[in-house]
Amino acid sequence: MAPSPPHQDTRSRLIESAILHFAAKGYDGTGIREIAKGAKANSALVTYHFCGKEGLFLEALKAVFSRKTSPLTGLQPPLPADAPGARQAALEGLRAYLRAFITELMFCDARDPLDEAAMVLMAREMQSPSEAAAPVLMAHIEPYVTYLMACLSLLRPDLDEEALFLMGNSIQGQVLHFRNSLGIIRLLRGNPAFPEDLEKLIQHFIGFSLRGLGVPEAFPQPRN
Amino acid sequence: MAPSPPHQDTRSRLIESAILHFAAKGYDGTGIREIAKGAKANSALVTYHFCGKEGLFLEALKAVFSRKTSPLTGLQPPLPADAPGARQAALEGLRAYLRAFITELMFCDARDPLDEAAMVLMAREMQSPSEAAAPVLMAHIEPYVTYLMACLSLLRPDLDEEALFLMGNSIQGQVLHFRNSLGIIRLLRGNPAFPEDLEKLIQHFIGFSLRGLGVPEAFPQPRN
DNA sequence: TCAAGGGTTAATCACTCGTTTGAATTGGTC
DNA sequence: GACCAATTCAAACGAGTGATTAACCCTTGA
Known part of the structure; x- marks a missing residue:
């Protein structure tokens, strides 16, 4: 069945979208709404899950470094x-x-x-x-x-x-x-x-x- | 006396300030008011002299490359x-x-x-x-x-x-x-x-x- | 003396930003 | 069903964005 908690899904979807967008347009060039749209999520979730844009950026970086x-x-x-x-x-x-x-x-x-x-x-x-x-x-x-x-x-x-x-x-x-x-x-x-x-x-x-x-x-x- | 046309002064002061600020915080991370303040000039002059922020950025880049x-x-x-x-x-x-x-x-x-x-x-x-x-x-x-x-x-x-x-x-x-x-x-x-x-x-x-x-x-x- | 025009200014425009709020929704437990 | 906490949502907030406007120097040329 792979129920997999839905919140975990959105969390990782947000991180994934963040990596793509931050890479393409830089930290300051990327808006939270843009990232959220890419993750099919609400922009308020960035604050909820990561304590804000900077938290999301940091999490994205960690994900990148541990990826390989x-x-x-x-x-x-x-x-x-x-x-x-x-x-x-x-x-x-x-x-x-x-x-x-x-x-x-x-x-x-x-x-x-x-x-x-x-x-x-x-x-x-x-x-x-x-x-x-x-x-x-x-x-x-x-x-x-x-x-x-x-x-x-x-x-x-x-x-x-x-x-x-x-x-x-x-x-x-x-x-x-x-x-x-x-x-x-x-x-x-x-x-x-x-x-x-x-x-x-x-x-x-x-x-x-x-x-x-x-x-x-x-x-x-x-x-x- | 050094009369030196005042408009030329502000132009180059803006470019100089732009180089400093763009280098420190990137294109998207820097505001034109910030640059203008660093050049002791009005932010509207960015549009007047360089047709906008992007024009100033380009001019700053040219200045950097021809500097050395x-x-x-x-x-x-x-x-x-x-x-x-x-x-x-x-x-x-x-x-x-x-x-x-x-x-x-x-x-x-x-x-x-x-x-x-x-x-x-x-x-x-x-x-x-x-x-x-x-x-x-x-x-x-x-x-x-x-x-x-x-x-x-x-x-x-x-x-x-x-x-x-x-x-x-x-x-x-x-x-x-x-x-x-x-x-x-x-x-x-x-x-x-x-x-x-x-x-x-x-x-x-x-x-x-x-x-x-x-x-x-x-x-x-x-x-x- | 006066009009012209380039340079400069503060004030304002419409817009986007990250964040906050409070209510709606969900899934699990009794 | 009732309850609760976690999650998601639309809407709004205030601050800040780049650009524009209209008035204001100040020099120049007639």
Whole structure:
């Protein structure tokens, strides 16, 4: 029968509509009535269920961040310190990380409008986090940073913390830029703005990152 | 005496205030009365001088983009085709490009609020360009892309257009991400989020980019 | 001296905003 | 059926939106 309490229905319908509308026109550009209409609900319910527009926005953000299962699932836990083969493990860990990051986080199902909207919302929040949303954002991102930095410090033990941070920034930056600046990239290149073949993209990012990081294995052997 | 036509004064004061306010609270989050108050002017003047709020926004964007003289000034014009030393010239061109890009475009005078606001506005427009602003944006960015791609195709003549584009994206992406995501970076690392020493930053970006691109000169010599 | 016109002003327009209110409706329990 | 709390609804509230109006400087040219 799936009776499912009707109030839960409207609640989630409101959140879903909010994600779509906030992504499309921003927080200030979106009206409560608009969202309610999209959810086939009364606008007063926003206040009732979420204590107002801002509460709904926050709830929508939480939903967006927890929507995608963390790409880190399935990756080996923080690497062993200086066990034998630690370096090789870190290398594979970084490769796996980038693959997971790109596939699961960056490239959603373009045919699912809700998925698309979620990405737009996340990107916007990363660029200029709303005060209220900062904790949610941080909690979601922190594990990625930790994992990545662990790999980097194993691969380049000669670098200090600041240099490692710059490496991490450059690696993440490529991929995030690719997602966040799709707007301008599309303007410059037209559609499709990137290779249909996702694997080609992944290989590029992995190769560029490893070379940039200064991992000898990734660099073409000099002819002699 | 400095008589200076009063109408020109208010016009530019309005634009200046608009940049500050639009950057701080976005287009929809900013009211024209707020902007007018910041410019010590009457809100009706927005319509009078700019045909309305949207006109003022567009004018503010134009002002932002033409504010900074193009970092490409002073760089050698498009490189010679296959003249002798073309490769070395391209290498130096890319280094100079990155240096100019970082210093002049990415890192404004942080003590100048107007400069800061201009960057915020540009970053936002790059991520999700307003329909009306797209042409302005394109015109400003296109020369950068052209120059960069010219360097890249000389340094990696073995790559096809798509691969070159990915390289360009990765190179630009690092730097742009660094600027555009200062919000989240500050959250993760606190202040100051990046090295005080600008030169250190430049060297990192140049090194990472050249290695990532696959330029042998940039890679540490294997010990043998 | 006076009309003309661009720049500026306060006052007001019609409209939308997020929120509040109080009544109607629903589903469950006795 | 009677009761209750949770949910939904239409209607209205006050504040604020961008745009418009008509009057008012103040300089300019005849």
